[in-house]
Amino acid sequence: KQTTDRRCVMRKLMLAVGGSLILVAPLSQADVVGLGASVSYWDSDLSGKAATNNDVVDVENDLNLDSDSNANASLYLEHPVPLLPNVRLNYTLVEQSGRGDVGLAGFDGVSGEVQSDLDLEQLDLTLYYEVLDNWVNLDLGLTARDFSGDLIVQQANGLASSETSVDAVIPMGYLAARFDLPLTGLSVGAEGNFISFDGDSLHDFNAYGQYEISLIQFRAGYRQMSIDYEDDSDRLDVEIGGPFVSAGVSF
Numbered sequence: 001k002q003t004t005d006r007r008c009v010m011r012k013l014m015l016a017v018g019g020s021l022i023l024v025a026p027l028s029q030a031d032v033v034g035l036g037a038s039v040s041y042w043d044s045d046l047s048g049k050a051a052t053n054n055d056v057v058d059v060e061n062d063l064n065l066d067s068d069s070n071a072n073a074s075l076y077l078e079h080p081v082p083l084l085p086n087v088r089l090n091y092t093l094v095e096q097s098g099r100g101d102v103g104l105a106g107f108d109g110v111s112g113e114v115q116s117d118l119d120l121e122q123l124d125l126t127l128y129y130e131v132l133d134n135w136v137n138l139d140l141g142l143t144a145r146d147f148s149g150d151l152i153v154q155q156a157n158g159l160a161s162s163e164t165s166v167d168a169v170i171p172m173g174y175l176a177a178r179f180d181l182p183l184t185g186l187s188v189g190a191e192g193n194f195i196s197f198d199g200d201s202l203h204d205f206n207a208y209g210q211y212e213i214s215l216i217q218f219r220a221g222y223r224q225m226s227i228d229y230e231d232d233s234d235r236l237d238v239e240i241g242g243p244f245v246s247a248g249v250s251f
Contacts, residue, residue, distance in 0.1 A: 034078040038248025042070040042223055046096055046118070048238030050151050052164040057107040059238060063116040063153065064098035072244070078130070085127035085141060094120040094240060102153070108162035110155045120227075120240075122147045124193070126174050135182055141174040143193045145202070149227070149236050166231040170195060170202060178210070185212045201228045206244065219246045 047060045059065050076088040096118045104111055128141025146169050154161040178189030192205035208221025224241040 036250035040072040040246030042244040044242035063100040065096040088126040090124040113156035137178040139176040
């Protein structure tokens with residue numbers, strides 16, 4: 001019942017924000033069709049806690065989780081059709097593992113030395129408008145984030161294990177701003193997604209410097225993601241942050 005109510009609230013939030021975007025008519029629109037894609041490497045660190053069945057564990061100090069790999073890719077399409085929003089897809093996968101010790105008190109039936117694995121995966125569909133499009137660029141929109149997280153904690157002898165899982169499609173606001181330095185190919189910018197509701201919150205921001213030459217774009221910056229989400233008896237309250245570099249093309 002709680003999960004059903006939460007999802008109903010999410011749908012209502014998505015409809016409300018989507019309606020608001022229609023009212024904010026685009027003040028600027030692309031003159032031609034634009035297409036772009038990028039891939040990035042994110043060197044992230046993890047901190048925070050996970051909970052299941054009223055047991056809580058510190059993912060950094062108790063589980064010693066470290067980043068194994070991060071996959072990040074994005075694709076966008078911009079067009080000159082009035083009132084229709086532009087489209088962006090973004091995929092992020094964070095995988096972390098480690099060996100730790102949860103002590104005799106244990107966590108969800110698991111005690112002593114443990115092997116842990118955390119997978120966070122999200123696919124974003126963002127619909128946005130270009131409010132400004134010159135040397136100052138400003139985009140406003142709505143993101144639907146298909147988000148899932150799984151934490152598996154297994155006793156070193158393999159006799160016991162615990163799984164904490166969250167899974168949801170979450171509406172988030174989207175904001176992006178970029179300032180170009182004319183005739184240099186250099187720019188600085190920031191973008192982010194955010195929502196807070198019913199005691200849960202998700203924030204995902206990055207700030208960067210960019211250099212563009214011909215069709216190629218290079219970025220370097222810092223990304224910070226904060227997740228505080230409850231799914232029935234399971235909860236993730238973690239922060240992931242660190243520097244990133246990316247390379248992309250735009251047409």
